[in-house]
Amino acid sequence: MKPRISFIAFLFFALIPSPSFCQSNLARIVVINFNYINVPKADAVAITGLFETALVKTQAYYVIEQNQVADILKTQEISLAFCTDEKCAIEVGKLLLTSA
Numbered sequence: 001m002k003p004r005i006s007f008i009a010f011l012f013f014a015l016i017p018s019p020s021f022c023q024s025n026l027a028r029i030v031v032i033n034f035n036y037i038n039v040p041k042a043d044a045v046a047i048t049g050l051f052e053t054a055l056v057k058t059q060a061y062y063v064i065e066q067n068q069v070a071d072i073l074k075t076q077e078i079s080l081a082f083c084t085d086e087k088c089a090i091e092v093g094k095l096l097l098t099s100a
Contacts, residue, residue, distance in 0.1 A: 026062040029055065030069055030096045032080060032089075064100045072099045 031052040036044035056063050073080070076095065083092055 026060065028064060028097055028100070029061045030064045030093055030100070031055065031066075032069065032092075035084070064096065068100055069096055072096055075099075 031048060033048045034044045034051075052063055052066070055061050072095070073092075076099070078092065078095070080092065083089060
């Protein structure tokens with residue numbers, strides 16, 4: 001079986017401009033670690049980081065930092081371990097964007 005990384009349910013885009021949240025009217029987004037299937041977890045985390053960095057470099061989005069995402073998930077007592085479908089991903093993404 002070929003190694004692959006599932007992008008479903010672990011990439012959240014929300015086009016919610018908020019001038020009070022960031023200095024410009026950039027769309028806010030959250031990138032959550034990609035689900036790893038048949039690849040080492042470290043590779044999936046590294047690819048997530050590269051993807052997030054690429055988004056930041058476009059200067060088209062305000063990317064919420066991973067440590068802030070982790071803090072929000074911890075505070076809300078949410079684990080992404082069981083979030084494997086698009087509906088769950090959207091709900092968690094909305095929560096993260098409104099809590100950030």
